[in-house]
Each structure stands twice: as C-alpha cells, then as structure tokens.
Amino acid sequence: MEDGARKPKQDAANLDMIVTPWEVKGVIDYDRLIKDFGTQPIDEAILSRMKNLAGGLHFMLRRGFFFSHRDFDLILERCEKGAPWALYTGRGPSGQTTLGHVSPWIFTKYLQDVFNIDLYFQLTDDEKFLYQRELSLQDVEKLTYENALDVLAIGFDPKKTHLISDIRMSRDMRELSLEVAKRVTFSTVRAVFGFTNETNIGMIYHPAVQAAPCFLPSRIAKMDVPTLIPCAIDQDPYWRIARDVAPRMGYHKPSGVYCKFFPGLGEGGKMSSSEPETAIYTTDDPNVARRKVMNAYTGGRPTIEEQRRLGANPDVCTVFWSLYFLFEPDDEKIQDLRESCKAGEILCGECKTNLAEKVVTFLEEHQKRREQAKKIVESTFI
Amino acid sequence: MEDGARKPKQDAANLDMIVTPWEVKGVIDYDRLIKDFGTQPIDEAILSRMKNLAGGLHFMLRRGFFFSHRDFDLILERCEKGAPWALYTGRGPSGQTTLGHVSPWIFTKYLQDVFNIDLYFQLTDDEKFLYQRELSLQDVEKLTYENALDVLAIGFDPKKTHLISDIRMSRDMRELSLEVAKRVTFSTVRAVFGFTNETNIGMIYHPAVQAAPCFLPSRIAKMDVPTLIPCAIDQDPYWRIARDVAPRMGYHKPSGVYCKFFPGLGEGGKMSSSEPETAIYTTDDPNVARRKVMNAYTGGRPTIEEQRRLGANPDVCTVFWSLYFLFEPDDEKIQDLRESCKAGEILCGECKTNLAEKVVTFLEEHQKRREQAKKIVESTFI
Numbered sequence: 028m029e030d031g032a033r034k035p036k037q038d039a040a041n042l043d044m045i046v047t048p049w050e051v052k053g054v055i056d057y058d059r060l061i062k063d064f065g066t067q068p069i070d071e072a073i074l075s076r077m078k079n080l081a082g083g084l085h086f087m088l089r090r091g092f093f094f095s096h097r098d099f100d101l102i103l104e105r106c107e108k109g110a111p112w113a114l115y116t117g118r119g120p121s122g123q124t125t126l127g128h129v130s131p132w133i134f135t136k137y138l139q140d141v142f143n144i145d146l147y148f149q150l151t152d153d154e155k156f157l158y159q160r161e162l163s164l165q166d167v168e169k170l171t172y173e174n175a176l177d178v179l180a181i182g183f184d185p186k187k188t189h190l191i192s193d194i195r196m197s198r199d200m201r202e203l204s205l206e207v208a209k210r211v212t213f214s215t216v217r218a219v220f221g222f223t224n225e226t227n228i229g230m231i232y233h234p235a236v237q238a239a240p241c242f243l244p245s246r247i248a249k250m251d252v253p254t255l256i257p258c259a260i261d262q263d264p265y266w267r268i269a270r271d272v273a274p275r276m277g278y279h280k281p282s283g284v285y286c287k288f289f290p291g292l293g294e295g296g297k298m299s300s301s302e303p304e305t306a307i308y309t310t311d312d313p314n315v316a317r318r319k320v321m322n323a324y325t326g327g328r329p330t331i332e333e334q335r336r337l338g339a340n341p342d343v344c345t346v347f348w349s350l351y352f353l354f355e356p357d358d359e360k361i362q363d364l365r366e367s368c369k370a371g372e373i374l375c376g377e378c379k380t381n382l383a384e385k386v387v388t389f390l391e392e393h394q395k396r397r398e399q400a401k402k403i404v405e406s407t408f409i
Numbered sequence: 410m411e412d413g414a415r416k417p418k419q420d421a422a423n424l425d426m427i428v429t430p431w432e433v434k435g436v437i438d439y440d441r442l443i444k445d446f447g448t449q450p451i452d453e454a455i456l457s458r459m460k461n462l463a464g465g466l467h468f469m470l471r472r473g474f475f476f477s478h479r480d481f482d483l484i485l486e487r488c489e490k491g492a493p494w495a496l497y498t499g500r501g502p503s504g505q506t507t508l509g510h511v512s513p514w515i516f517t518k519y520l521q522d523v524f525n526i527d528l529y530f531q532l533t534d535d536e537k538f539l540y541q542r543e544l545s546l547q548d549v550e551k552l553t554y555e556n557a558l559d560v561l562a563i564g565f566d567p568k569k570t571h572l573i574s575d576i577r578m579s580r581d582m583r584e585l586s587l588e589v590a591k592r593v594t595f596s597t598v599r600a601v602f603g604f605t606n607e608t609n610i611g612m613i614y615h616p617a618v619q620a621a622p623c624f625l626p627s628r629i630a631k632m633d634v635p636t637l638i639p640c641a642i643d644q645d646p647y648w649r650i651a652r653d654v655a656p657r658m659g660y661h662k663p664s665g666v667y668c669k670f671f672p673g674l675g676e677g678g679k680m681s682s683s684e685p686e687t688a689i690y691t692t693d694d695p696n697v698a699r700r701k702v703m704n705a706y707t708g709g710r711p712t713i714e715e716q717r718r719l720g721a722n723p724d725v726c727t728v729f730w731s732l733y734f735l736f737e738p739d740d741e742k743i744q745d746l747r748e749s750c751k752a753g754e755i756l757c758g759e760c761k762t763n764l765a766e767k768v769v770t771f772l773e774e775h776q777k778r779r780e781q782a783k784k785i786v787e788s789t790f791i
Binding site: 156 | 535538539546576577578580583584587588590591592593594595596598599604605606607608609610611613614616617
C-alpha cells in the first residue's frame with residue numbers, strides 16, 4: 028500500500044473529526060486530512076498548468092473547494108500531450124440528491140466540457156443496500172433512478188456520459204471487480220476501512236466494485252485510458268485500494284482531485300441528505316428551499332444595531348459559504364460581499380434573499396432538465 | 410446457525426481426514442462426516458418413500474453412493490403432494506470434467522426424469538478464478554464452456570435445464586447474492602470455511618454467490634419453489650450458510666442429498682482432476698482411458714496362483730468401486746462379480762477389461778452428445 032494508506036486515527040487533538048466513506052463528523056481540519064490520508068495539496072504549480080490548459084481557472088479551484096489530489100499532474104501531462112484519459116466519479120444512492128452532491132459534479136462537468144472527454148458515473152447502490160439495514164433493493168434501485176436523473180440534469184454530454192449501477196452490473200464491471208478482489212485481502216480492507224468480524228461479506232467485497240470503474244475506460248478502449256476521479260476526500264480510501272492493485276492488473280493508478288465537504292445550512296457540519304431541514308434537495312419545491320435558506324445559520328449579530336456597529340462574520344456563515352463554493356462564481360462580487368458583511372453594511376436577511384433567489388433559479392432550471400432526462404436516462408446506463 | 414454448522418476439526422483419531430469444499434484428503438469416515446457436518450443418514454424410511462414415488466430405487470441410493478441428506482423428506486413430501494420444487498447442483502470449472510463429477514449428475518438426471526422438474530446448474534467460475542492463483546478469467550471462462558458441454562451431454566432436458574455462470578452473473582443472481590451477503594458476516598464465513606485475514610475479498614463474498622441459486626427458482630416463479638441439491642458432501646458448508654439466511658429472506662431452506670467421493674484409479678483417494686493418471690476425463694481419447702483402467706489399483710494378489718487360491722479383495726479395488734457406483738447398475742451382476750472376485754474365480758485383468766469396455770462405450774457416446782451440445786450450449790445459460 029502507498030504511504031499514508033491507513034485508516035485516519037483519532038487522537039486527543041482531534042477527537043471530534045471523523046472522516047470515513049460512511050461518516051463525516053466534527054470540525055474538519057483539511058491540512059490534517061491531507062497528512063492522514065497521504066494525499067497532495069493542490070499547489071501553485073498544478074493551478075498554473077491547469078490555467079494554461081483550460082484558458083482560466085474554475086472558481087472551485089481558485090477558492091480551494093478542490094484542495095487536494097493524487098497524481099492530478101499525471102493527468103495534466105496527458106492533457107498537454109493530447110493523450111487520452113477519462114473522468115470517473117459517483118454517488119451512493121441513499122436518498123435524494125442535495126446541493127452537497129451536486130457541487131463536485133458541476134466541477135466534473137467543467138472538466139468534461141474543457142477537455143471533451145468521457146465520464147463514467149457509478150451509482151453504488153449495492154453499497155447502500157448492504158450498509159443501511161432499512162433499505163431494500165427496491166428502495167435503492169428507485170434511488171439510483173432518481174439520482175441518475177440529477178446527474179444528467181447537470182448537463183453532462185449524454186453521448187460521453189456512462190452511468191453504472193452496481194446492482195445491474197455489466198460483464199466488464201463484474202470481471203474487473205473479480206480481478207481487483209483476487210488481489211485484496213481481508214487484512215487490507217480491515218486496515219483501510221476499519222471493517223470488523225461483524226461486517227457483512229457484501230460490504231467486504233464492495234471495495235472491489237468501487238475500484239473497478241478506475242480500469243473500465245482502458246478495458247473498453249483496449250488501450251491506456253487512465254482515470255481522474257473528482258470527488259470529496261472521504262472517498263480516498265477506495266482509491267488507495269485501486270491504486271494498490273492497478274500495477275498488478277497492468278493498468279495506470281487512478282488519479283484523484285478532492286473537494287471539501289459542502290456545508291449544510293445549520294451550524295457546522297456538511298450538507299447531509301439525512302438532515303432535511305439544513306439540506307437543499309434538487310427535488311425540493313423552490314418555495315421550500317427558499318424557506319430553508321431564510322432559516323440558515325449565519326455569522327450575524329443578535330441585533331441589527333449591533334451588526335451595523337460591529338459587522339458580521341462571513342467565516343462561520345453557511346449563506347456566505349454556499350455563495351462562495353457554489354452560487355457566486357464572480358470573484359469581485361464575492362469579495363465585495365465579504366467586505367460589506369464584515370463592515371456591517373449588509374444584513375443577513377438581504378444576503379439570504381440573494382442566495383434564495385439563486386437557489387430558486389437553480390432548482391427551477393434543474394428540475395426542468397431533470398424531467399427531460401427521463402427520456403434518455405435508461406439508455407445512458409452501461 | 411444450525412447444529413453441526415461448524416468447520417470439521419481434526420483430532421487424533423482422524424488426523425488424515427480433511428474434507429472442505431477445496432480439499433478432500435485421507436481415508437474418509439462417512440459416519441464421522443455425518444456427525445461433524447450435522448447432516449442426516451439416508452435411512453429406510455427415506456428409501457421406502459422414494460421407492461414408492463419413483464417406482465423403484467436408483468442403484469446409487471440402493472448402494473449408498475448417496476448416503477446422507479438435509480431435509481430430503483420435505484422434498485419427498487412435496488412430491489407426494491404434487492407441490493413444485495427444483496433441482497440445483499453445480500461444478501467448479503478448474504479443469505476438464507472427470508467421471509467423479511459425472512457420477513452425481515447421472516443421479517440428478519434420474520431425479521429430473523422421474524419428477525420432470527427444472528434443474529439449475531451453477532458453474533462457479535468466479536470461485537475457481539479467485540482461489541487458483543494461476544487461473545486467469547479467460548482460463549475459467551474456457552473451462553466453464555467445456556464443462557457446460559459435459560453437463561448437457563449427460564442428457565438433461567435442455568428445456569428444463571438452466572446453466573448459471575457466476576462471472577456472467579444475471580440480474581436475478583446479483584440481487585439474490587446481495588440479499589444473502591447482507592445477512593452473513595465475516596465471523597460466520599470464517600467459522601464455516603476457515604477463512605483467515607489473508608483470504609481475498611472475492612473468496613469471502615463467494616458463499617453468497619453459491620447460496621443465491623437456492624432461491625432462484627422461487628424468485629423466477631414468484632412462488633415457493635424449494636430446491637434439492639444433489640452433490641458430494643464436501644459442499645455442505647455452503648448450504649449451511651444458505652439454510653441459515655433462507656428464513657430471513659422469506660424462502661424455504663434448501664434441501665440436500667449428498668454422495669460419497671467417487672474413487673480415483675490409484676490407491677485410495679477420490680478421483681481428482683489434478684491427478685491425470687488416475688482420473689478419467691470425459692474428453693479422454695477412449696484408448697487413453699482404456700490404458701488408465703488397465704493400470705488401475707485393484708485388490709488382486711501378487712500372483713495368479715495366489716489369487717486363484719486365496720481370492721482377491723473387492724473392498725479396496727478401484728475397478729470394483731467404479732463398477733459398483735457407476736458402471737454396473739445390475740445388482741445381480743455386481744453381486745456375482747463380488748463373489749467371483751473373493752473366490753478367486755475372476756482375475757483382475759478380466760475385470761479391468763470389463764470396466765474398460767464400459768468406459769470406452771460411455772466415452773464414445775458422451776463425446777458424441779458433447780459435440781451436439783455445442784449447438785445449444787449458449788442458449789442454455791441464464
């Protein structure tokens with residue numbers, strides 16, 4: 028296994044931080060995560076190469092929403108040379124899609140648009156079925172369909188986008204997952220994921236299924252097509268397994284580009300589909316979403332007078348971070364907002380109304396595209 | 410888990426006997442196996458019900474080749490009532506088919522003919538790939554095809570026979586194996602199969618794949634269709650897992666009817682596809698098979714004179730057992746042979762020639778049917 032390929036441990040200094048593929052809790056220390064997981068920070072050299080290639084930098088890179096990587100430079104090198112590569116990302120269909128899920132997909136679509144390449148999108152319905160006692164196969168299959176509509180509504184090129192359902196599993200996926208599974212022992216998945224003797228045997232096999240799409244583009248094309256995986260950093264343990272077996276299977280190690288956790292609308296914590304009051308779902312009625320935004324936790328003061336006098340704190344404000352990471356790509360506007368907030372020139376109500384309008388516009392558009400996606404969704408699965 | 414659902418242990422009295430799905434070694438004590446595995450002996454009551462239903466008893470039942478069972482009586486009860494049930498058996502395609510594999514299939518065909526029911530036949534190509542380091546996916550896929558030809562050459566009704574390749578895995582099989590896997594922990598498969606931390610995660614998942622066909626007939630028919638599994642007793646650990654989860658999945662526990670290990674042509678031990686000199690393959694040139702029979706280990710005496718005087722020992726003779734368990738269904742003839750042997754009236758050469766003729770006739774017929782099976786084999790897979 029690679030350096031850093033170990034389960035993040037809790038210690039006295041960080042008792043509150045838990046980051047696994049199934050649980051993200053506490054105040055997240057991203058520098059610490061980079062160290063624990065053994066990934067690389069996205070540095071100036073990477074940003075500069077990306078800027079040259081893309082003719083500019085996406086605001087999610089400029090603002091450090093995507094903050095860490097593994098071998099992203101090898102993918103940039105392929106871009107510079109015109110060598111093929113592919114995008115791979117996914118979603119565990121445990122509920123309706125939230126803005127937290129959507130945010131890295133928007134960056135993924137940007138990469139697809141800029142580099143004009145194929146995207147393999149895995150819906151890990153097997154994992155959700157196996158992990159969540161209360162979910163039936165029928166439940167997760169329904170959610171796979173619902174989530175797939177959201178993926179397509181993002182606007183990915185349907186001709187270059189290939190959805191994977193782990194339950195429907197294609198022959199290629201089955202063979203690749205067997206090739207991975209043959210090379211991974213219980214010791215390894217226990218060390219990487221913290222599995223125990225009580226873990227069910229489906230969960231134990233699943234890392235092979237999640238690793239398989241890393242190699243699918245090469246298998247389909249019958250040539251080297253390494254993958255870049257844009258996703259939240261909690262998924263990195265899976266890519267350690269994939270990177271570990273890749274050379275033994277005759278493939279390139281997959282590269283990753285990792286984002287932070289998109290904030291929920293409550294105090295602290297990521298947007299979670301299991302907390303409906305502080306999460307905005309793509310299927311929310313726009314008026315419901317507006318109400319959630321208007322109830323969001325902000326960095327405001329107890330009274331208007333105090334806020335005018337002392338200013339507010341954008342750094343702890345879920346409205347500010349939603350704009351910063353997703354809804355306000357204009358750097359000048361976001362900088363102005365930040366300063367007005369700190370100076371007490373703008374009040375929370377105004378800021379919430381601003382975000383709510385953007386959210387409502389997004390949802391109206393998204394829901395229209397979501398309806399249209401129903402016509403093509405089945406043919407997009409491989 | 411059921412009583413007796415534990416890994417058979419070695420003790421001082423039976424140091425030589427090892428019986429697992431991957432290894433059969435030493436002198437087999439079948440009474441001990443019944444006790445260790447927690448199965449039932451096939452008793453007079455079972456034989457009498459079977460005789461009434463089938464209008465006679467197959468010689469493999471009369472002679473105790475099939476000697477043990479789990480809930481075979483429940484299947485007989487369904488036969489008596491005219492309630493539906495199905496046959497399930499299989500083969501791990503690690504090499505060409507031998508007479509050892511064929512012998513329980515002949516009994517399975519008899520059951521299919523007598524009761525006119527469907528057979529689900531699983532080729533566990535995933536397991537063989539995962540277990541045997543040197544086998545590639547391509548190798549096992551080729552062997553799956555080769556073994557499937559042998560299955561069909563036995564003469565199963567192609568309209569009522571459904572081949573399953575674990576690698577090609579259908580949607581129904583995938584979903585059933587996930588349903589099983591969700592209900593089985595690493596602790597359980599460790600206890601039942603002796604898995605360790607170094608076992609690969611594919612092998613750990615495989616028991617769910619082998620359990621799945623127990624429930625496939627019910628799933629396909631959307632009604633209760635319990636299964637009866639005719640197989641060698643070393644496969645029982647898999648059915649313990651399946652029986653354990655069945656009620657929690659809303660299905661009947663599968664029943665089993667278990668045979669002994671078919672003897673090889675060498676001194677002691679079962680016929681093994683990895684020991685070519687003492688195994689007869691269905692693909693052997695008849696003249697090669699004849700030579701193997703003529704070299705078989707017998708219960709003969711060092712000299713003709715001694716044998717004429719003292720008689721020979723059929724109980725240790727691989728030629729006698731091959732006739733007894735497979736090639737001489739006529740009870741009178743086999744009894745005569747046994748007596749002539751013990752009395753020294755017949756010599757080993759004559760007996761070998763007799764078996765060789767039967768083997769050659771079987772192979773010639775089988776190889777013809779095997780050729781014909783090529784036309785239908787692909788359409789028999791589900």
